[in-house]
Each structure stands twice: as C-alpha cells, then as structure tokens.
Amino acid sequence: MKSLSKANLPQFLEALNQSSQVYVPVVVDGTSRFIPWEQGAELVLDKNSNIPPKYLFFPQTEDLYGYKIYKQSGERTELPSAMEPFVVFGIRPCDVYSLEVLDDIFLTKGYEDVHYKQKREQGLLISLGCLEPEATCFCESWGLNPLNAPTADIMMLDGGDQFLLKAQTEAGQKVIDSQAGLLEEFQGEPPVGKPCTLTVETKGLMERLQPMFEHAVWDEISRKCINCGTCTYLCPTCYCFDVLNKTRGEEGIKYRCYDSCMYPEYTLMAGGHNPRPTKKERVRQRFLHKFQYIPERYEGQIGCVGCGRCIVKCPVNLDISRVITRLWEVEADV
Amino acid sequence: MCNCDDNHGASPLLPVVGKVIKIVEETPDVKTFHVTSDEGKPFTPMPGQLGMVSLLPVGEAMFSVTTQGPDHLEFAIKKAGTLTGVLHEIEVGQAIGVRGPYGNGFPIDLFKGKDIVFIGGGIGLAPVRSMINYCVENRDNFGKLNIIYGARSPEDLCFKEDLFENWLKVRDTQVHVTVDKGDDNWKGNVGFVPAFLEEINPTPENTIALTCGPPIMIKFVLQSLAKMNFQPEQIVTTLEMRMKCGVGKCGRCNIGSKYVCLDGPVFTLAELNEMPSEY
Numbered sequence: 296m297k298s299l300s301k302a303n304l305p306q307f308l309e310a311l312n313q314s315s316q317v318y319v320p321v322v323v324d325g326t327s328r329f330i331p332w333e334q335g336a337e338l339v340l341d342k343n344s345n346i347p348p349k350y351l352f353f354p355q356t357e358d359l360y361g362y363k364i365y366k367q368s369g370e371r372t373e374l375p376s377a378m379e380p381f382v383v384f385g386i387r388p389c390d391v392y393s394l395e396v397l398d399d400i401f402l403t404k405g406y407e408d409v410h411y412k413q414k415r416e417q418g419l420l421i422s423l424g425c426l427e428p429e430a431t432c433f434c435e436s437w438g439l440n441p442l443n444a445p446t447a448d449i450m451m452l453d454g455g456d457q458f459l460l461k462a463q464t465e466a467g468q469k470v471i472d473s474q475a476g477l478l479e480e481f482q483g484e485p486p487v488g489k490p491c492t493l494t495v496e497t498k499g500l501m502e503r504l505q506p507m508f509e510h511a512v513w514d515e516i517s518r519k520c521i522n523c524g525t526c527t528y529l530c531p532t533c534y535c536f537d538v539l540n541k542t543r544g545e546e547g548i549k550y551r552c553y554d555s556c557m558y559p560e561y562t563l564m565a566g567g568h569n570p571r572p573t574k575k576e577r578v579r580q581r582f583l584h585k586f587q588y589i590p591e592r593y594e595g596q597i598g599c600v601g602c603g604r605c606i607v608k609c610p611v612n613l614d615i616s617r618v619i620t621r622l623w624e625v626e627a628d629v
Numbered sequence: 630m631c632n633c634d635d636n637h638g639a640s641p642l643l644p645v646v647g648k649v650i651k652i653v654e655e656t657p658d659v660k661t662f663h664v665t666s667d668e669g670k671p672f673t674p675m676p677g678q679l680g681m682v683s684l685l686p687v688g689e690a691m692f693s694v695t696t697q698g699p700d701h702l703e704f705a706i707k708k709a710g711t712l713t714g715v716l717h718e719i720e721v722g723q724a725i726g727v728r729g730p731y732g733n734g735f736p737i738d739l740f741k742g743k744d745i746v747f748i749g750g751g752i753g754l755a756p757v758r759s760m761i762n763y764c765v766e767n768r769d770n771f772g773k774l775n776i777i778y779g780a781r782s783p784e785d786l787c788f789k790e791d792l793f794e795n796w797l798k799v800r801d802t803q804v805h806v807t808v809d810k811g812d813d814n815w816k817g818n819v820g821f822v823p824a825f826l827e828e829i830n831p832t833p834e835n836t837i838a839l840t841c842g843p844p845i846m847i848k849f850v851l852q853s854l855a856k857m858n859f860q861p862e863q864i865v866t867t868l869e870m871r872m873k874c875g876v877g878k879c880g881r882c883n884i885g886s887k888y889v890c891l892d893g894p895v896f897t898l899a900e901l902n903e904m905p906s907e908y
Contacts, residue, residue: 359642359643360642360643362685362726364685364686364724365724367722367723367724368646368648368724369646369685369724369725369726370646371643371644371646371726400878401878404877404891405876405877405891406641406876406877406878408641408878508885508905508907534878534880535879535880535881536873536874536878536879536880537873537879538642538689538873538874538879539688540685540686540687540688541686542685542686547685547686549642551642551873551879554873554879554880554881556880556881561871561881562870562871562881562882563871564710564869564870564871565690565709565710565711565712565713566707566709566710568844570870570884570907570908571907576907580883580907583885584883587885587886588883588885588886589886591885591886592886
C-alpha cells in the first residue's frame with residue numbers, strides 16, 4: 296500500500312491529467328458531480344456525489360449517428376467515435392459496483408452496446424472507500440463493502456492527512472508506478488471504517504417478490520409517488536433510454552437520452568394502449584425491475600447498490616429501504 | 630459475445646438506408662410498404678421477426694415483417710400515430726431507414742409436421758401472414774392450414790389478394806373470412822372471430838393455433854380455444870409493445886424479466902401464463 300500526502304493531491308491529479316482527462320467530484324451550481332479536473336478545483340471527498348458518475352460511461356444524452364435527408368434519398372453518416380482514456384477520481388464503491396450492473400445490461404445477452412463499451416475500456420477507476428457511510432447508505436445490505444470496490448483499478452482510503460492507495464489491476468499499478476515520486480510506502484494500519492447504520496433484509500428478496508405481482512401492497516407503496524422520475528435519473532444502475540432525432544435543415548443526428556419508467560409515455564403505444572397506465576404499474580415496475588427482474592435475467596445480479604440517492608432526493612420521501620421493509624412485512628398471499 | 634452472424638454489425642442501432650419500391654393500399658388505414666436497399670434485401674428475417682422502420686426526421690417504430698421477396702421486405706402498417714401518419718403520406722421512391730431482424734420469430738420446429746390454425750383479426754394478420762407464407766413456401770413440412778380471419782368490415786380486410794386468390798390455390802388449405810358488419814356486396818360470414826372459430830371448430834389433435842389481433846379478440850379467442858380443448862402449449866401468439874432499441878437494452882418492452890423485442894414477440898400461451906399479465 297502507498298500513501299499520498301493530501302498536500303500533494305493537486306500535483307498527483309495534474310500528473311495524471313497529462314495523459315488522461317481526470318474527472319473529479321466538484322460542486323457545480325449547488326450539485327456535486329464529476330467534471331474535468333482543473334488546477335484549484337475544490338474536490339468534494341467527504342461524501343458521495345449527488346449525481347452518480349454513471350454519465351461518464353452512459354451520458355444523459357449521447358449521439359448515435361448522423362444522417363442527411365434528401366427528397367428521394369437519405370444517407371447515414373458516421374460520427375467520430377474516438378474515445379480518449381480518462382480517469383474517474385473519487386468514485387465510491389457503490390458506484391463502481393453499479394458499473395458492473397451496467398456491464399451486464401449493456402455487454403451481455405447477445406448484443407454489446409459499442410458506445411458504452413468504448414467508455415468502459417477507456418475509463419480508469421480510482422475509488423475512494425467510505426469510512427463513515429451516510430444515514431441513507433445501505434450498500435452493505437446488498438453484500439457490498441463500503442471500504443473496497445474489488446473491480447476498481449486503484450482503491451483509496453482517507454488516512455487523515457494522506458490518502459492510502461492500493462493498485463488492484465495492471466492499469467492501476469501502472470498509474471502507481473508512474474507517480475512513484477509523489478507516493479511513499481505505507482507501513483501502518485489502514486483506518487477502520489464504520490458500518491452502515493441503515494440496513495434492510497435482501498436475502499431471498501427475489502424469491503419473495505416472484506408471487507407478489509398482483510399484491511395489494513403496490514397500491515399502498517405507489518400512493519404518494521408523483522412520477523417525477525427523480526429517482527431514476529439519480530440512480531447509478533438505471534439505464535433505460537429513449538432514441539430521438541434532432542434535425543437542422545437536411546442534416547440530423549439520432550441520439551439517445553435517459554428515459555424513465557415513471558412516465559406514462561414510456562410504454563404508451565400508438566393507438567393509445569398502455570400496458571402500464573397508472574402510477575401503480577409504473578412504481579411496481581421500478582421496484583420489481585431492481586429486486587426481481589434484473590436478478591432473474593442476469594444470474595442473481597442486483598439492481599440496487601444502496602447508494603441512497605433516491606432516498607435523499609425523493610420529493611415525497613418514498614424511501615426504497617422502507618419499501619423493501621414493507622415488502623417483507625405484508626402477508627405474502629394477499 | 631459474438632454477434633457476427635446477425636445483421637447488426639458494430640452497432641445494433643444503425644439502420645440501413647433503404648428505399649420504398651411499392652406501396653399497396655390494403656384498407657382505408659393500412660398500407661403495405663415494399664422496402665429494398667442498394668445492397669438488395671436489407672436483412673433476411675424468419676417469420677414473426679421484427680424490423681425497425683424509420684423515417685427521418687420523424688422517428689422510428691417496430692413492425693412485424695409481414696412477408697418478404699428475394700430482394701425486398703414488406704411491412705403492413707396501420708395508420709395509428711405520428712410516424713405511421715407520415716408513412717401513409719409518402720410515395721414510391723422515398724428513402725427509409727430499416728434495421729433488424731429483431732425478436733425470436735415463430736417456433737418453426739413446434740409447427741413442423743402439424744396442422745395449423747391461423748386466427749387473425751384486423752392488422753393482426755400481418756405477422757400471421759409471415760408464417761402462412763413460410764408454410765406455403767415449405768408446404769411439405771406442415772400439415773393442413775386453416776386460416777381464419779376477421780375484420781370490422783369488408784373494406785377493412787387486409788391482403789385481399791392472398792385471402793381470395795393466392796392462399797385458396799395452396800394444397801390442403803382452407804381460408805375462412807368473416808366481418809363484424811357486412812355491406813351490400815358482402816356474401817361471406819358476418820360475426821366476430823371467436824364465434825366464427827367455434828363454428829369452424831378445428832380439432833386440437835396434432836394442431837397448433839397461431840393467433841394475433843386486437844387484445845379483445847385475443848382474449849375471447851383464447852377462451853374459445855380452451856373450450857375446444859387446445860392446451861396452452863398448442864397456442865402461439867405474438868405481442869406488441871413500444872420499443873426503441875430492439876436488443877433488450879432500452880428497457881420499456883419488458884414483461885417481467887422478459888424483453889418482448891428479444892425474448893419475444895412470439896410466446897406460447899404456456900409461456901405467457903408464467904409471466905406477469907402486463908401487456
């Protein structure tokens with residue numbers, strides 16, 4: 296394990312930024328999110344970012360291809376797709392794990408999403424472990440470790456006036472080796488973290504939910520939801536997207552952008568039929584997708600990493616941890 | 630995972646720029662579009678598979694490929710929304726985007742060696758037709774074909790040339806047509822499809838029933854088939870959902886943990902009975 300003096304952090308980031316664009320968590324207009332690092336940036340490293348770094352791999356809007364239209368002919372044009380290497384500095388273990396969920400979605404089951412894949416190949420993850428999970432964090436309930444993200448390239452812990460760094464992949468080791476001048480060997484005991492204070496029962500949840508599709512509890516759970524979609528936009532594992540056009544004159548771009556299962560238009564068909572016509576079906580879809588459908592489809596994968604963002608930001612306090620608790624409380628066969 | 634044997638290339642969302650070479654006006658609100666491209670047929674689907682049709686800059690939507698020729702695909706499209714409204718205004722020669730094929734298609738092996746009852750309603754005959762024509766082209770692999778089709782009125786019957794000429798010439802094939810409401814020239818049956826089906830009363834023995842139509846028709850057809858002792862394993866249908874990507878990524882067309890665009894659109898009733906009823 297290596298140590299990096301906090302005083303040397305700007306130098307360390309500056310050095311990394313020479314070869315790869317480094318993204319760091321910074322407050323922009325009152326909201327913390329990952330943006331390109333620059334000298335003097337004030338990093339938010341005491342708590343997780345408001346907006347997950349998912350968008351570095353799966354942007355909120357992303358161009359797919361260009362096109363030109365003529366009266367009787369059309370032409371599809373390729374967009375530049377060169378992706379430069381980049382570094383995500385300070386990504387938390389829950390958000391690292393969310394990328395493994397997205398890997399299953401975008402890279403398996405017969406089709407690889409090239410747009411996502413390119414970014415995943417180019418992104419290097421330097422993860423910061425959480426010594427003091429927030430009151431809304433419950434990653435441990437999903438079997439995750441707030442101090443360690445096994446698939447991060449470098450795992451980092453806050454050791455007071457220094458960061459402790461451990462390479463976990465070849466790419467991570469290369470970074471450590473290249474910055475040897477700024478790093479020292481760390482001999483002491485790494486800091487001990489506190490456990491999550493919020494816990495939910497997740498063992499057997501998928502099996503529990505399988506016979507509960509028609510359960511009356513969905514009326515109750517969905518009652519206060521206003522279908523605003525905030526939870527889906529802030530969720531590090533939500534991946535649903537829409538495909539749309541923007542056109543100027545005869546040239547256009549086909550792009551995709553985040554969509555949300557909270558909106559009626561999401562499933563509304565031409566002709567007027569909607570398989571999920573009310574908020575009850577839409578709220579049920581959101582929770583069953585995370586707790587039952589993703590595990591069923593992707594061999595036990597989880598659809599929630601316990602980051603707690605939806606708990607913090609939901610305007611009507613529809614708390615996902617309380618939903619899970621409620622799903623265990625009710626009589627299963629009602 | 631390797632996907633070199635499909636037609637999607639590097640990105641499954643990229644369309645081929647094709648061309649409309651023929652437009653057939655089936656009914657007042659259904660037109661069949663024949664689509665080809667500079668490289669010939671844009672892709673070669675199995676019966677029941679889907680194609681994403683796009684008209685720039687209006688949008689994209691998923692349709693069943695109702696049949697195909699050596700160099701072209703056919704999409705029978707009902708005027709129902711924004712894109713289909715504009716599609717109904719285009720003329721021969723129009724450039725059009727197509728990508729596919731998507732979905733599982735009809736389970737050919739399940740049908741092999743068996744008699745088949747096709748039950749279609751309205752535009753629901755479009756996907757059913759892909760299987761009928763496949764059986765016609767591979768006639769020796771299948772038993773008797775019994776085609777039962779209904780529409781609101783005589784003018785709403787799709788594929789009239791097939792119904793009243795082409796399919797009648799096929800060996801061991803019967804075509805039964807009904808309308809909800811006749812007109813002065815209509816000499817055929819008047820009545821709803823489920824009752825018509827019970828009147829014809831096909832035997833379930835060594836038979837597969839394939840049905841597609843409006844939800845209300847399907848609901849009663851399934852009841853009729855049950856009455857005639859068809860088992861859920863013998864009943865095949867194809868579903869419709871709003872779709873954007875076609876490859877199980879964009880999220881919206883799921884029924885439980887199945888994606889209609891990838892695991893469907895074709896399901897047996899036995900499979901549907903295991904899934905949440907959210908379609």
